[in-house]
Amino acid sequence: MQDFTDIINKLKAIGFKDTPFANIPKDRPMLVAGINFQHNFYNVHLHLTPKGSNVHLNNIFFRDQLRQNPTLAQEYDRLKKAAITSGIVEATAYNSYKSPFIQSVLQQRTPSINK
Template sequence: MLLNVASEWLCRAVEHVGSTSVPGLSAKPIIDIMFGVNDLPSSKPAIEALSVIDYCYYSYRDDIIHWFCKPKPEYRTHHLHLIPFKSNLWQERLKFRDILRNNRTIAQKYAALKQKLAQDNPQDREVYTQNKWPFVKAVLSGRIRS
């Protein structure tokens, strides 16, 4: 269904990212889909098109991403990230996913961090998300290896 509605904006790849893309990693039951687009301005019409299949658009980091959730903000099963293909963000997300898939120690450290943040911030998804970034950046820069 997603490809039927948004294929005209697709640029080469759709990737499963996020914690559910890493076998064995604890995760919320939300599928994160990274959808490669040529650029954000030319993919803006996808916002209206995707609303027809219950993707709710949010203006969140809209200088680097078109971000959606499905079916509604209160109950999410999917996050959709329209990101310029091969941009820095695109490459970082794939790199982090692949490190977690291939390095059990880092994946376990990330899982422990996520669990602690979820306990400390049960009602604040934004704080939870923001507080994961220092770990992600440290892994991507090689400061956390195993």
């Protein structure tokens, strides 16, 4: 398991805080912060993953798929908005709601390494 202590300390020094969410895997820590940009406030959830791990590679693959396919990105956006509109805002429930969509995209990656 990668030790993220130095990275976490540096992130905390610039304003990130421990996540308030439960059930975050110890090997993939999450920090939170808020940023004001052009009169808008944005919540930032920063997930640390070991470089080259399957989790890291899946995240990069999923991001790239959304960037390359605007229709897919719009579908994901609609799904997330539907969750919030229907009252699914607790982190674990929200992630569970999105999981089938994310898994369907990840199935396009080599099956033996997408878990």
